[in-house]
Each structure stands twice: as structure tokens, then as C-alpha cells.
Amino acid sequence: MSFELSINDVLASLPAATLAAWGMVILLLELVTGPRHKSALGLAGLMGLVASLLVMVVGWQRELVGFGAPAGNGLVQDKLASFLGVLAVATAALTVVVSMAYNPRRHIERGEYYALVLFSTAGALLMVAGADLLVLFLGLELLSIPLYVLAGIAAPQAQSEEAALKYFLLGAFASGFLVFGIALVYGASGTTNLAALRSALRTAQPGNPLLLAGTGLLLAGLGFKVAAVPFHMWTPDVYEGAPTPVAGFMSVVAKLAGFAALMRVLLYALPALYLDWKIVLSVLAALTMIVGNVAALAQSNLKRLLAYSSIAHAGYLLIGLAAGGALGAAGAAFYLAAYAFTNMGAFALLSALVEGAGQHEDQSLDRYTGLGRRHPWLTAAMVIFMLSLMGLPPTAGFFGKYYLFTAALGGDLAWLAFVGVVTSLISAYYYLRVVVVMTMHEPTHDWPALPPACAWVLGITAMGALLLGLIPGVWWVAVQAGLDLMGG
Amino acid sequence: MNNLGFPILTAITFLPTLGALGVLTIPAGRERDIKLVTLGSSLLALALSLGLLVYFRWDVAELQFVNRMAWVPGLGIQYFLGLDGISLWLVLLTTLIVPLAILSAWNAVHERLKEFMIFMLLLETGMLGVFLTLDLFLFYIFWEFTLVPMYFLIGIWGGPRRVYAAVKFFLYTMAGSLLMLLSIIALWLSYAAQHNGLGSFDLTQLVPLASALPPATQMALFLGFAAAFAVKVPLWPLHSWLPDAHVEAPTAGSVILAGILLKMGCYGFLRFNLPLFPHASQQAAPYIAVLAVVGILYGAMVSFAQTDVKKLVAYSSVSHLGFVMLGIFSLTRLGIQGAILQMVNHGLSTGALFLLVGMIYERKHTREMEAFGGLMKLMPAYGALSLIVVLSSMGLPGLNGFVGEFTILLGSFGASPEVLRPVPWIYTAFAASGVILAAVYLLTMFQKVYLGEVKPANHGLQDLSTRELVVLAPIVLLIVLIGLYPAPFFGAMNAAVSSLVVR
Numbered sequence: 001m002s003f004e005l006s007i008n009d010v011l012a013s014l015p016a017a018t019l020a021a022w023g024m025v026i027l028l029l030e031l032v033t034g035p036r037h038k039s040a041l042g043l044a045g046l047m048g049l050v051a052s053l054l055v056m057v058v059g060w061q062r063e064l065v066g067f068g069a070p071a072g073n074g075l076v077q078d079k080l081a082s083f084l085g086v087l088a089v090a091t092a093a094l095t096v097v098v099s100m101a102y103n104p105r106r107h108i109e110r111g112e113y114y115a116l117v118l119f120s121t122a123g124a125l126l127m128v129a130g131a132d133l134l135v136l137f138l139g140l141e142l143l144s145i146p147l148y149v150l151a152g153i154a155a156p157q158a159q160s161e162e163a164a165l166k167y168f169l170l171g172a173f174a175s176g177f178l179v180f181g182i183a184l185v186y187g188a189s190g191t192t193n194l195a196a197l198r199s200a201l202r203t204a205q206p207g208n209p210l211l212l213a214g215t216g217l218l219l220a221g222l223g224f225k226v227a228a229v230p231f232h233m234w235t236p237d238v239y240e241g242a243p244t245p246v247a248g249f250m251s252v253v254a255k256l257a258g259f260a261a262l263m264r265v266l267l268y269a270l271p272a273l274y275l276d277w278k279i280v281l282s283v284l285a286a287l288t289m290i291v292g293n294v295a296a297l298a299q300s301n302l303k304r305l306l307a308y309s310s311i312a313h314a315g316y317l318l319i320g321l322a323a324g325g326a327l328g329a330a331g332a333a334f335y336l337a338a339y340a341f342t343n344m345g346a347f348a349l350l351s352a353l354v355e356g357a358g359q360h361e362d363q364s365l366d367r368y369t370g371l372g373r374r375h376p377w378l379t380a381a382m383v384i385f386m387l388s389l390m391g392l393p394p395t396a397g398f399f400g401k402y403y404l405f406t407a408a409l410g411g412d413l414a415w416l417a418f419v420g421v422v423t424s425l426i427s428a429y430y431y432l433r434v435v436v437v438m439t440m441h442e443p444t445h446d447w448p449a450l451p452p453a454c455a456w457v458l459g460i461t462a463m464g465a466l467l468l469g470l471i472p473g474v475w476w477v478a479v480q481a482g483l484d485l486m487g488g
Numbered sequence: 489m490n491n492l493g494f495p496i497l498t499a500i501t502f503l504p505t506l507g508a509l510g511v512l513t514i515p516a517g518r519e520r521d522i523k524l525v526t527l528g529s530s531l532l533a534l535a536l537s538l539g540l541l542v543y544f545r546w547d548v549a550e551l552q553f554v555n556r557m558a559w560v561p562g563l564g565i566q567y568f569l570g571l572d573g574i575s576l577w578l579v580l581l582t583t584l585i586v587p588l589a590i591l592s593a594w595n596a597v598h599e600r601l602k603e604f605m606i607f608m609l610l611l612e613t614g615m616l617g618v619f620l621t622l623d624l625f626l627f628y629i630f631w632e633f634t635l636v637p638m639y640f641l642i643g644i645w646g647g648p649r650r651v652y653a654a655v656k657f658f659l660y661t662m663a664g665s666l667l668m669l670l671s672i673i674a675l676w677l678s679y680a681a682q683h684n685g686l687g688s689f690d691l692t693q694l695v696p697l698a699s700a701l702p703p704a705t706q707m708a709l710f711l712g713f714a715a716a717f718a719v720k721v722p723l724w725p726l727h728s729w730l731p732d733a734h735v736e737a738p739t740a741g742s743v744i745l746a747g748i749l750l751k752m753g754c755y756g757f758l759r760f761n762l763p764l765f766p767h768a769s770q771q772a773a774p775y776i777a778v779l780a781v782v783g784i785l786y787g788a789m790v791s792f793a794q795t796d797v798k799k800l801v802a803y804s805s806v807s808h809l810g811f812v813m814l815g816i817f818s819l820t821r822l823g824i825q826g827a828i829l830q831m832v833n834h835g836l837s838t839g840a841l842f843l844l845v846g847m848i849y850e851r852k853h854t855r856e857m858e859a860f861g862g863l864m865k866l867m868p869a870y871g872a873l874s875l876i877v878v879l880s881s882m883g884l885p886g887l888n889g890f891v892g893e894f895t896i897l898l899g900s901f902g903a904s905p906e907v908l909r910p911v912p913w914i915y916t917a918f919a920a921s922g923v924i925l926a927a928v929y930l931l932t933m934f935q936k937v938y939l940g941e942v943k944p945a946n947h948g949l950q951d952l953s954t955r956e957l958v959v960l961a962p963i964v965l966l967i968v969l970i971g972l973y974p975a976p977f978f979g980a981m982n983a984a985v986s987s988l989v990v991r
Contacts, residue, residue: 398632402673405669414670418670425659425666429659440643
């Protein structure tokens with residue numbers, strides 16, 4: 001294999017490279033910042049994220065390398081990569097802003113925090129643009145390892161250390177599965193490049209056991225990352241232990257990157273095996289929705305509730321994958337956008353109101369009783385987030401669910417749409433419980449002052465959760481992304 | 489077709505939202521301003537809807553005042569508002585009842601008045617949107633959206649068990665609506681299958697398509713829609729959210745809930761189930777009619793057992809709307825016209841009943857019938873108006889309730905035996921006995937509360953204030969008017985209903 005570096009290759013990897021380089025710059029800057037000024041590094045992080053965003057915007061205009069190019073390309077910056085990439089960078093930016101207020105309050109001022117966020121985002125960008133299984137793996141590791149550290153960055157808090165260790169051990173296993181799966185797929189087809197895989201499989205006979213086993217292991221490895229059942233056990237403990245902005249970042253970006261990888265592998269590279277894995281995916285989707293929603297009913301800790309809810313949302317996203325086709329991919333992409341704004345907003349609210357004192361963060365639901373009285377606008381934002389997660393019109397979450405159910409019904413998966421509908425109803429109960437506690441009772445606590453930067457974050461995310469569905473342009477972009485994915 | 493050059497339906501629907509945004513800008517302390525802005529927006533919407541009445545063309549069956557605009561062309565979603573004889577009176581009912589409800593809350597709500605008024609206005613937009621839109625997707629959005637303000641109105645300003653009632657209301661209604669969502673998506677997909685992958689939610693285009701679907705599919709989709717509407721009506725046995733929601737809601741909330749929200753369910757059957765699935769409607773008619781009749785009798789009997797006036801009125805709603813459902817599913821012109829009129833009548837009379845209960849609650853802070861007696865002597869004006877409202881609810885000839893009920897009974901009696909199997913007169917006979925039961929519980933209530941001995945504790949009770957008189961007067965006037973001269977009301981519906989029945 002010869003390797004020639006063309007300008008398009010450079011541009012395709014530029015967003016991720018920018019972030020990685022900037023992360024290293026932050027590490028250097030950290031040496032010269034005093035212990036109480038670490039949050040200033042957050043500003044540096046923001047600059048890096050903006051730079052990466054600009055690169056992606058330029059890339060969108062230039063219509064970079066598509067899959068039609070000769071095999072051997074590791075990255076492809078098509079519309080799906082740009083759409084999800086922008087989403088990842090935006091989420092990272094929101095995380096950084098919230099962290100700049102959260103970290104001082106919880107005494108976890110670490111300069112490397114911001115560098116790690118940037119590295120993780122770079123990994124996500126590699127995953128969404130990956131065109132080769134090994135690149136996907138590389139992106140996954142680059143995404144995950146900083147997250148392991150970030151989960152534990154609130155050390156010496158025991159919960160945080162526990163979260164990091166759990167995440168690391170289980171994540172290492174999952175990565176192992178992923179690599180083994182890649183090896184088997186390589187053994188079966190002779191290539192790890194997704195475009196080559198697609199054309200190789202067109203002529204090969206289906207039912208090749210090596211290929212099936214490899215795909216199954218790939219599914220296991222990526223399924224862990226997106227918290228699909230039965231690979232979801234780590235989620236509640238890790239989300240609860242990690243610092244709240246990190247939990248928000250994990251819930252959005254890891255899922256985003258994981259689903260992008262799943263879409264590329266299953267929908268683009270392995271459509272020949274569609275009939276084999278369609279049933280498996282639908283069953284996984286149904287189980288994930290059911291387990292996530294039912295377990296969330298019993299939660300009294302808001303962070304754990306959001307963790308189980310994010311498991312459930314992975315289930316909804318799997319519906320899009322199971323349905324397949326451009327519509328399924330577009331639906332999943334749109335839903336990820338709606339979910340990003342909503343979930344990031346919810347975690348931002350939790351971070352903004354956190355107490356400075358205490359070994360462990362107190363995120364029990366009771367702590368938010370009567371929030372509506374003291375902070376009506378904050379509560380309004382939270383209500384919007386809960387309604388969007390529930391899927392009530394006219395929020396973005398409703399539109400996302402609508403598109404996914406349409407894809408399911410169109411893909412002969414009416415039973416799955418029905419399960420989705422029933423589990424949405426179940427989820428309404430616990431989301432409403434949050435609303436009830438916040439709006440329909442008298443306050444029993446006082447909350448610390450709201451940092452102004454967090455107010456901005458909450459405003460942006462609430463507007464996004466409310467309006468994303470109503471603006472037709474967003475869905476149009478998602479459809480383009482889906483078409484790009486399938487058509488290549 | 490659009491009679492006026494002016495997008496009047498859009499104006500009517502979104503004026504309350506503009507009002508809500510306006511209220512948002514007023515600081516929370518200035519209660520008087522908040523109340524005036526809210527009242528002003530709702531009265532303005534009322535004025536515009538009276539304009540609809542003036543320009544409405546009575547001889548035309550198709551949609552009027554149409555506002556149509558493409559919204560998401562890639563998915564076939566349009567912004568499509570239109571009015572015909574079926575929705576005209578319901579829109580007017582809505583724009584009339586909301587200002588009256590706001591007036592009734594004038595002195596009753598002091599806590600978080602601003603949020604209360606904002607929710608009322610948002611609710612008005614939602615309800616108007618439900619009655620006016622003919623694009624299924626938009627309909628679903630408005631339909632679900634009405635849940636949110638109502639949920640908060642019950643949950644924050646309601647009675648002791650308000651949280652339970654609000655959550656129950658929300659989940660029950662959402663369950664039905666989600667099934668409707670699946671049916672809507674299925675319709676879109678069948679349209680897309682025949683039109684090269686591009687679906688549509690336009691009701692006018694889906695009607696010819698849906699009526700041609702195979703019977704089993706039609707029935708499945710019919711049931712999906714029916715799930716949502718049956719919960720809302722409420723059709724027995726899906727009614728158990730109603731008593732809790734009505735009793736726990738604040739007065740203004742109950743008035744709107746009973747007066748308008750319940751009608752949305754009945755309207756849904758008329759606007760969607762019947763035109764889209766005529767074959768399935770015929771198949772399902774006897775079963776729904778049986779449930780309706782059971783609702784009439786059950787509601788009446790349970791009402792009789794109540795000691796709380798508000799709960800009595802709540803169960804009476806189940807009973808009255810059973811009549812409406814019977815009228816609709818008689819699938820005759822008379823039955824449906826009677827049903828639509830009865831929807832308006834029920835809105836007026838039950839709305840008035842809740843207003844009356846609210847007024848007495850404001851004075852005594854109890855709703856138990858035991859606590860009252862002889863109110864006619866203490867508060868003559870209140871007693872007189874109450875008498876008219878109670879008689880209307882009972883169906884006394886000369887008042888509006890009679891016209892509606894009688895027409896419905898005529899319709900169900902004259903229904904085709906294929907629709908109301910095995911023989912229509914059975915349904916009519918049972919329903920008619922419901923009229924007698926209504927007289928039983930209403931007159932008993934009236935006797936206990938208004939007649940008889942005055943309790944010493946009640947001596948200081950004030951009669952109606954001017955504001956309360958203003959709230960009740962339009963309703964009472966309409967009650968008498970519709971009762972004596974229903975012709976124009978029926979006339980406006982005639983064209984639309986005839987074309988519906990033909991299908």
C-alpha cells in the first residue's frame with residue numbers, strides 16, 4: 001500500500017488535528033497559569049473549539065473527499081461528518097463554559113481538564129468522519145481515554161474515582177471487543193476501509209461466520225460506548241460519580257460519536273448483512289428503551305435519572321439504525337441534534353445550581369423542590385428540557401421521535417414504533433415528576449447564585465430544544481447527511 | 489377558499505399568544521395591568537371571531553377563510569387553517585368562554601397571577617389551533633400542546649389533590665395521543681406509497697386515500713385516532729381522569745376543561761374519524777353507541793350519589809357527552825347536527841355550572857351540598873340564573889339543552905339499522921331514560937342547595953357582584969336564545985354536515 005498525502009486528506013483531518021494541537025498548547029499554557037486562574041484556560045479551550053468549527057465550515061463549502069474517491073482514504077468529511085462534528089464541537093463549547101463556573105465551585109480546578117475535553121472532542125471528530133475501521137478505533141480511543149480521566153478528575157472524591165475506574169475497566173474491555181471485531185472483519189474481507197468493505201461484500205456470499213462474528217463484536221464494542229442494553233451497566237454509576245459537566249459531555253458526545261461510527265459501519269459498509277442484523281438491532285433497541293425507561297421510574301437522584309434516560313434515548317436512536325436507509329440515518333442524526341441541546345441543557349442546569357460544600361455532589365431530586373418560585377426562568381428552561389426528552393410537541397424532541405417513528409413504520413418495524421410509543425409514555429411519568437417537584441411545591445432549600453455564563457448556556461440550549469424542530473432547515477441538513485451517508 | 493383577503497384565522501389563533509408575550513413583559517407586581525392585557529387579548533380574539541360569523545357563507549360546504557402555506561415541503565407538512573360549519577360554533581364557543589373564564593379568575597387568583605394568565609392565553613391558542621387546522625401534523629402539535637398549560641393550571645393552582653389529578657390527566661391523554669400519532673404516520677406513509685415517496689398530512693388529500701384503504705387497515709387506523717379522542721371526550725370507560733381533573737382544577741381551569749377541551753374529543757371524531765374512515769365508522773358505530781349510552785346512564789347515576797357539587801357537575805359531563813357521542817355515531821344528519829349543537833350547549837351550560845360553583849366556593853370555601861340550603865332566598869339573582877342554567881343542563885324545552893338532546897334522539901331513532909345494530913330504537917330508549925335521570929340528580933341538587941332552610945352560618949352571603957353578573961349574563965342569554973331560536977345555528981352547520989353524511 002502506498003501512502004500519498006493529498007491536500008484533501010489534510011483538510012479532512014484538520015478539524016480533529018486543530019483540536020488536538022490546541023489541547024497540547026493548553027497543556028503548555030497550564031505550566032504558566034497560577035493555581036487560581038486555571039479557568040482562564042477554559043477560554044483558551046473555547047478559542048480552539050471555535051477554530052475547529054471554522055475549519056469545518058470551510059470544509060462544508062469545499063465538499064471534501066467523498067467515498068467515491070479511491071480506497072485508502074481514512075477520513076471523509078461529508079455532510080454527516082460536518083453535521084455531527086459541529087454538534088460535537090458545540091457541545092464541547094457549552095461544556096467548557098459550564099465547567100468554568102462549576103470547577104472552581106467544586107474545587108476541581110485543573111488546567112488539564114480543558115485540554116482533555118479538547119482531546120476527547122478531537123476523538124469524536126475522527127469518529128464521525130472515519131472511513132476506515134482502524135480510524136474509527138483510533139477515534140474511539142482518543143475519545144474515551146480522556147473521558148476516563150475526566151470522570152475521575154474530582155479525586156479524591158470516592159465517587160469520582162469509582163466512576164473513573166469502572167468506566168476504564170469496562171471501556172477497555174469494550175475496546176478489546178472492538179479490535180477483535182475489526183480483526184475478524186479484516187480476516188473475512190481483506191480490508192478495513194469502509195468503502196472497500198462495501199464493494200467487497202457486494203460480491204461475497206452473505207452468512208460468512210467470520211463476518212457475522214466480527215460485526216457482532218463491533219456492535220458490542222460500540223454499543224458499550226452509546227450505552228445500549230446489555231452494555232449499559234456502567235452508565236448510572238459513571239454519570240453519578242463524574243463531575244456534572246463531564247457527565248453531560250459524555251452523554252452527548254460519546255453517544256454522538258458512537259452512533260456515527262455505528263451508522264458508518266452498519267448502514268454504509270455492511271448493508272449486505274442488513275437482514276441479519278436488523279432483527280438484532282430492533283430487539284436491542286426495544287430492550288434498551290424498556291430497560292432505560294423502567295429503571296428511571298425508580299430514581300430519586302436527578303443525575304441517575306438523567307443517566308437512565310440517556311440509556312433510553314440510545315434505544316430510540318437504535319430504532320433509526322434498525323430501520324436503516326437514508327431516512328433512518330437522517331432521523332438518528334436529527335435526534336442526536338435535538339438530544340444534544342436538551343441533555344446538555346439539563347446537565348448545565350444541574351451544574352449551575354451545585355453546592356460548593358460537601359464531599360459528594362447532592363443531586364437528589366428533593367433538592368430542587370420549589371425551584372420555580374425562586375428561579376422561574378431556570379425552571380421554565382428545565383420544563384422545556386423535560387418536555388423535549390418526553391417528546392411533546394412542539395419541542396425538538398418530539399420532531400426527533402416523529403422522524404424516527406416514521407422511519408420505523410416505513411421500514412416494516414411497526415412493533416418497534418409501538419414499543420417506542422409505549423416507553424415514551426412511561427418516560428413521561430418520571431419527567432413529569434421532575435416538573436412537579438420543581439413547579440408544584442414550595443421551596444425547602446436555598447440555591448447558590450446562578451453564574452451568568454451558565455444563564456447564557458441555558459438560554460441557548462432551551463431555545464434549541466424548543467425551536468430546532470420548528471426550523472425546517474435543520475431537518476433538511478439532517479436529510480442531506482443521511483443521503484450522503486448512504487449514497488457515498 | 490378565502491372570503492377575506494386577511495388571514496383572519498391565523499390572527500384569531502395567535503392573538504392570544506401575542507397577548508401572552510405581552511404579559512410576559514409586565515412586571516409581576518402589576519396585577520391590574522396583567523389582568524387587563526389578558527382580558528384585552530381574549531376579547532380581541534372574540535371580536536375577530538364575531539367577524540367570522542358575519543362573513544361566513546352559509547350555503548357552502550367547503551372550507552372557508554383558508555390560510556394555507558407550505559411549512560416543511562419535504563415532509564408534506566403545511567400550515568393549513570380552515571373553517572366550516574362544523575368548527576364555526578366551536579371556535580366561537582372558545583373565544584367566548586376564555587374571556588369569561590379570565591373574568592371569573594379576576595379575584596380568585598393572587599399567587600403567580602402572571603404565569604396563570606400566560607397559561608390561559610397559551611391554552612386558548614392551542615384550542616383554537618385544534619379546531620381550525622386541517623393538516624394532521626399541525627393538529628397533533630396543537631392537540632398535545634394543550635396538555636401543557638392545562639397540566640400546569642391544574643397542578644399549580646388547583647385543590648389539595650392537584651398533583652395527582654394533573655399527572656393523571658396528562659398521562660391518560662398522552663397515551664391516547666401517542667396511538668393517534670402512529671395512525672397519523674401510517675396515513676402519511678400510505679399516501680407516500682402512492683405518491684412517489686412524498687407523503688402529505690393534508691386532510692383534504694388524505695380523505696379520498698383513506699376511504700379506499702382495505703377494511704382491516706381502516707379499522708386499525710380508526711382505533712388509533714379513536715383512542716386519543718375517546719380519552720378526551722371522555723367516553724366511558726376511559727373517563728376516570730375527568731372527575732379528579734375537574735374537581736381539583738381552579739374554577740377557570742374547570743370552565744375551560746369542561747367547556748372546550750372535552751369538545752375537542754368530539755370534534756376529532758367528526759373531523760377525522762368519520763370522513764377518513766367511513767367504513768370503519770359504520771362498523772364501530774354500534775359499539776361506540778353502546779359505550780355512549782352506558783356513559784349517559786352511568787354518569788347520571790354516579791352524579792346522583794355525589795355530595796360535592798363540583799364532582800356532580802363533572803360526572804354530569806360524562807353523561808351529557810354520551811349524548812353527543814350517540815348523536816355523532818348515529819351517522820345521520822340530524823344526529824350529527826344535534827351533536828354539534830349539544831357540544832355548544834354543554835359548553836355553555838356546564839361552563840356556567842362550574843362558574844356558579846366557583847362563585848359559591850369563593851364565598852364559603854366549601855362545595856359540599858350539606859353546607860348550603862335556601863340560597864334562593866339569600867342570593868336571589870344568583871338563584872335565578874342558577875335555575876336557568878340547571879334547567880338548561882336538564883334539557884327543559886324552551887332552553888338550549890332540549891333542542892340538542894331532542895335532535896340527537898331523533899337522529900339516533902332514525903338511524904339506519906345497519907349502523908346502530910340491531911335496532912336503533914333500543915339505543916334511543918336507553919338514552920331517553922338518561923334525560924329523566926338528569927332531571928333526578930339536577931333537581932335534587934337544586935333542592936338541596938337553593939331551596940329549603942337557610943343555615944344560620946350562611947346569612948351574610950353576598951349576592952352576585954357586577955363582575956359575576958357580567959360573566960354569567962352572556963351565557964344565560966345564549967342559553968335562552970339557542971333554546972328559542974336554534975335555526976341559525978343549525979343553518980350554519982347544514983352544508984358541512986350534509987356533505988359529511990353523504991360519505
